[in-house]
Amino acid sequence: MKMLKRITPLLLVLTLGLSSYAEDTPMEKEMSAMNKAYKALKKSVEDPAKKDENLKLIADIKKTTETSSKMEPKTTADQPAAGKAAYLEKYKAQMDAFAKEVSALEAAVTAGNTAAAKASFDKLNDLKKKGHEDFKKD
Numbered sequence: 001m002k003m004l005k006r007i008t009p010l011l012l013v014l015t016l017g018l019s020s021y022a023e024d025t026p027m028e029k030e031m032s033a034m035n036k037a038y039k040a041l042k043k044s045v046e047d048p049a050k051k052d053e054n055l056k057l058i059a060d061i062k063k064t065t066e067t068s069s070k071m072e073p074k075t076t077a078d079q080p081a082a083g084k085a086a087y088l089e090k091y092k093a094q095m096d097a098f099a100k101e102v103s104a105l106e107a108a109v110t111a112g113n114t115a116a117a118k119a120s121f122d123k124l125n126d127l128k129k130k131g132h133e134d135f136k137k138d
């Protein structure tokens with residue numbers, strides 16, 4: 001009985017933990033991966049000596065961008081039926097603009113152009129903010 005009392009809170013924590021993990025949408029998982037690469041890149045993007053690491057992080061961002069752009073934000077479900085197609089088109093357009101800037105960043109890092117790399121990185125930050133304002137609910 002004592003054992004059961006001890007183990008119950010543990011089970012509760014595990015269940016809650018697992019269920020909140022299970023609630024992550026596929027896009028949230030992609031975004032979390034993107035966030036990890038993006039944060040790491042922030043520290044090294046202006047360091048030409050870290051070119052290889054930076055290109056690897058950019059490749060990770062590229063991959064998650066491609067996957068995310070084929071997904072639908074969960075806020076799509078809150079849109080009126082008549083506006084859904086336009087909402088998704090707008091989302092896709094912003095994701096495409098983001099992908100384009102990721103390619104510009106890749107080119108700048110490849111060329112060792114630190115100033116252009118920083119400018120692209122900052123643009124990505126603006127596009128991220130806009131994307132979250134328009135499509136993410138919090």
Ligand code: HEM
Binds near residue numbers: 028
């Ligand atoms: C550097 C770029 C970006 C980073 C680091 C980033 C990061 C994140 C993070 C950390 C989350 C929350 C994940 C979670 O709750 O577990 C998220 C969610 C989300 N992001 Fe981004 N994001 C970026 C760019 C974008 C762009 C460009 C768009 C849209 C054009 C976008 C749309 C969304 C949406 C819609 C969600 C909610 C997920 C859902 O609806 O299922 N993000 N993002």
